[in-house]
Amino acid sequence: MNARYKIGEFAKLVGLSTYTLRYYENEGLVVSQRDDNGVRFYTDEDIKWLGFLLHLKGTGMKLNDLKDYVKWRAQGDQTIPQRRALLRRVQKESEAEIREREANLAVLRRKIAWYDGKLDQSISHDESFEDYLKRFE
């Protein structure tokens, strides 16, 4: 246990590039420790944090919001109300986006079904199925 990962290995573990990890560190989203030579290292704790951060990001949460979250997290438990309020807002926004997308998808699905019907007709009325298949040879 107590594994130490250098940035290259860590990058593979979390599925980001080393560029992105340094970028995130600059932005204050991730912290790293340094060994005697000033080389970054990460721990299993950091893997967990990155995993959670990527989940938040995957809900559509912006880096700026993540920065607030990280800032509050560092300030301890008294900022839990702010953090919860932030996550709730992100939740609402994300749910709204999903609903919108579903509505748009419904339209797209109907259009595909309409194309299906069109192509069915072109099979059953205009030509035999054999002839139809020939068109794609």
Next chain:
Amino acid sequence: MNARYKIGEFAKLVGLSTYTLRYYENEGLVVSQRDDNGVRFYTDEDIKWLGFLLHLKGTGMKLNDLKDYVKWRAQGDQTIPQRRALLRRVQKESEAEIREREANLAVLRRKIAWYDGKLDQSISHDESFEDYLKRFE
């Protein structure tokens, strides 16, 4: 009927800016007709098309894919198979994104619930509700 809308009015009707409409026209996503003075006008047909285009866009479909779609549409019914294939691809991608987002949202919801529990505890164990409320004054 046979209403003609100039770009300003049309923009309001479809919820886009005049800049964006001209941009879309440049990109080949929308066409407009011109009056005797070279001024763009749009019809109810164009409102329908814009509506559909925005639904497609709302599924996450990229402008480049929309350009292909529009190009094929202009070529007539023989491109229906291509259009259907494109929309199916977009559908799959969009559904996959929604599933991902839902999974990430599930994590976010659990975190919020965890904060809820933390705050419940901090009310019921560490201080009175009165004291708790005072913290936010």
Next chain:
DNA sequence: ACTTGACTTAGAGCATACTCTAAGCGCTAT
């Protein structure tokens, strides 16, 4: 010794989709 991978700062480049400005001109309604 040499390769590999780490470090730094600063800045450019990329992708997507707009968004707006400049500069100059034309039509229409008040």
Next chain:
DNA sequence: ATAGCGCTTAGAGTATGCTCTAAGTCAAGT
């Protein structure tokens, strides 16, 4: 006649989030 809207081209700017390069240094492993 003046405001308001429309037209043009060309290009700059904005937002988000990376992605990569340059140029030079350093340390560990083979």
